[in-house]
Amino acid sequence: MKSVLQKIWQALPAEIRMEIVLCGFLLVIFGIIQIPSLFAHPLVLSHPPEKAWQQIPISEKEIIHGDTSKKQVIFTFDAGGSDASAQEILQVLAKHHVTGTFFMTGKFIEANPQTVKDIVAAGSEVFNHTYDHPYLTTLDEASITDELSKMNATLKATADIESGPLFRPPYGDIDSRVIAAAYKAGYEAVYWTVDARDWMEPSVTADEVKSNILSNISPGTIYLMHVGDSITGSILDEVFTDIEAKGYKIVSLTQGL
Numbered sequence: 001m002k003s004v005l006q007k008i009w010q011a012l013p014a015e016i017r018m019e020i021v022l023c024g025f026l027l028v029i030f031g032i033i034q035i036p037s038l039f040a041h042p043l044v045l046s047h048p049p050e051k052a053w054q055q056i057p058i059s060e061k062e063i064i065h066g067d068t069s070k071k072q073v074i075f076t077f078d079a080g081g082s083d084a085s086a087q088e089i090l091q092v093l094a095k096h097h098v099t100g101t102f103f104m105t106g107k108f109i110e111a112n113p114q115t116v117k118d119i120v121a122a123g124s125e126v127f128n129h130t131y132d133h134p135y136l137t138t139l140d141e142a143s144i145t146d147e148l149s150k151m152n153a154t155l156k157a158t159a160d161i162e163s164g165p166l167f168r169p170p171y172g173d174i175d176s177r178v179i180a181a182a183y184k185a186g187y188e189a190v191y192w193t194v195d196a197r198d199w200m201e202p203s204v205t206a207d208e209v210k211s212n213i214l215s216n217i218s219p220g221t222i223y224l225m226h227v228g229d230s231i232t233g234s235i236l237d238e239v240f241t242d243i244e245a246k247g248y249k250i251v252s253l254t255q256g257l
């Protein structure tokens with residue numbers, strides 16, 4: 001008994017049968033070559049793999065210091081204005097083998113794209129400082145989400161990475177409503193332990209900033225410094241050297257939590 005398919009097959013002219021066999025053969029070859037390579041290389045080839053600091057778990061709270069059980073401190077650099085101290089900061093981080101931690105605004109990224117690329121290329125951790133540096137407690141939930149996502153999109157467009165899931169409220173202006181809105185948007189708030197007051201330049205001297213940092217040191221301290229003033233770049237090497245001489249290690253934010 002011949003099946004219907006066999007009858008149809010035998011009724012076909014020899015050259016058509018030949019073409020069908022050839023097509024089937026080519027499909028099998030294509031499958032053998034292509035399918036494993038699709039599995040070996042994910043389809044999103046243009047995006048680099050996520051970095052460890054972009055994948056840290058977050059919770060609905062506010063971070064104000066790192067791990068206080070370890071003799072180490074964290075330096076964070078907010079970037080919202082000029083990039084005056086950026087290159088000195090990067091040089092000092094490299095010299096002392098420290099991974100940098102930066103909180104950037106979207107507007108800073110737009111104004112200083114090459115500096116941002118240098119910071120990313122140096123392997124620094126980059127977190128969210130909103131797009132436009134507003135007082136977040138004055139904004140509704142949709143606007144808070146918008147500020148955070150717009151900064152993230154700007155960073156992605158400029159440096160092809162996303163910000164980590166941490167953010168610092170501009171001016172430290174935050175309340176439980178902002179913390180909850182940001183958490184819903186995928187971000188955990190980071191305040192600081194010690195404000196170095198470098199941002200008060202020129203009504204503060206480099207020596208005052210330096211002694212403010214060194215006299216307030218304790219395990220787990222998160223220091224707030226800024227990229228936009230010139231004091232930070234001028235004293236950072238001495239500050240790191242003095243801190244290391246006290247037996248402290250300087251670590252990035254996610255290394256020190």
Ligand SMILES: [Zn+2]
Binds near residue numbers: 078129133170
């Ligand atoms: Zn700021």
